[in-house]
Amino acid sequence: MTAAQISAIVGEVMAKMQIGSDVSGMHGVFTDMNEAIAKAKEAQKVVRVMSLDQREKVIANIRQKIKDNAETFARMGVSETGMGNVGDKILKHILVAEKTPGTEDIKTTAWSGDRGLTLIEMGPFGVIGAITPTTNPSETILCNTIGMFAAGNTVAFNPHPQAIKTSIYAINLLNEASLEAGGPDNIAVTVEKPTLDTSNVIMSHKDIQLIAATGGPGVVTAVLSSGRRGIGAGAGNPPALVDETADIRKAAEDIVNGCTFDNNLPCIAEKEIVAVDSICDELMRYMVEEQGCYLASKEVQDALIKTVLTEKGALNRKCVGRSAKVLLGMVGVEVDDSIRCITFEGPKEHPLIAEELMMPILGVVRAKNFDDAVEQAVWLEHGNRHSAHIHSKNVDRITQYARAIDTAILVKNGPSYSALGFGGEGFCTFTIASRTGEGLTSASTFTKRRRCVMVDSLCIR
Secondary structure, three states, X not given: XXXXXXXXXXXXXXXXXXXXXOOOOOXXXXXXXXXXXXXXXXXXXXXXXXXXXXXXXXXXXXXXXXXXXHHHHHHXXXXXXXXXXXXXXXXXXXXXXXXXXXXXXXXXXXXXXXXXXXXXXXXXXXXXXXXXXXXXXXXXXXXXXXXXXHOOOEEEEEOOHHHHHHHHHHHHHHHHHHHHOOOOOOOEEEEOOOOHHHHHHHHHOOOEEEEEEEOOHHHHHHHHOOOOXXXXXXXXXXXXXXXXXXXXXXXXXXXXHHHHHHHHOOOOXXXXXXXXXHHHHHHHHHHHHHOOEEEOOHHHHHHHHHHHEOOOOXXXXXXXXXXXXXXXXXXXXXXXXXXXXXXXXXXXXXXXXXXXXXXXXXXXXXXXXXXXXXXXXXXXXXXXOOEEEEEOOOHHHHHHHHHHHOOOEEEEOOOHHHHHOOXXXXXXXXXXXXXXXXXXXXXXXXXXXXXXXEEOOOOOO
């Protein structure tokens, strides 16, 4: 299928899914959140008694449908939210399809001895409530549902209103995939008009005992105050530390590649650099001369501050996920497509460094030495315990940094996206629960541990 055909399909889908239009033909989409949760509860009664093999057949069909629709999802996401870029979003959807764990993540632990046999088994919660962001809308919904369904759950989503069309398209696809593979409808549900009120329904509903929130600190705080078990994937401001033992040219390439992936929307992406003094100039030279970085003057920095931040210091949502070219155009600087990142040197307190921007703006903080670099990086991470990066060939220093920064993710000598299994080992997730401690979530995260004890029997020696 050509790009023009994909664009035509996206236009047709978006036209049919205007907010307030009839969505009765879409699977898993309701007008009332209570009804949606009731339907998900009915579906969960079927899912929980499905064998792992049956669940895996559904998941295999979901994976194939994600691959088949990766470009459609990518174009819908960019069209609806204005954030990110199509090429990287396609890669993210392929990553979800190929590297999100399924039923293989559901494992039993056993102890046997003279007094019998004890098992620890992973069981479902039931209907899980999920709050999803505008930055990675379909990716988060698809990834969450694979893991939650693999564990025997169904899920009620409250998507970000600014990404509702993309989210509804994802939820409809999930249910179609389930039905085609012999599973039930409504394994994932939502409402056509998600609001704060529908979110509150999820947080207070008697049939929802686990809530997974992917978003900013406000939504995570609300979930943790709900009285339910909460999995909170909140904010981060990941620093990339570079010391004098690193391969400086490679560090420049890796950091800029990670920072610019999907226009810096991933929460794990490099948001600023802390470089030791002896290599700082060399690093910035490689970034500007070889990696497409625009070196912003003081005047351009000041203009960017006024543009990307509000008077109260909050993010200007119209700038989140925009390209470096677009951001520079907003402040009257015209550049060609070779420019993919904006850089400058500044103190750690600089507004474009201290704030998590989710834009390809990469400030560089100069440190006197490695110990000073660690101290400044820890300050910049703001105690989110989310993600951090380091470029160093000194194992002792990497260890020192890891202990000091204490994040759920630490990438050594590579781009940030390698933490999601893209160019690195490990599985994919788009819900990284740094605040509540689960880290990178997968199917096993969405289970209850149950101990089954047989005394003085079933131990055969």
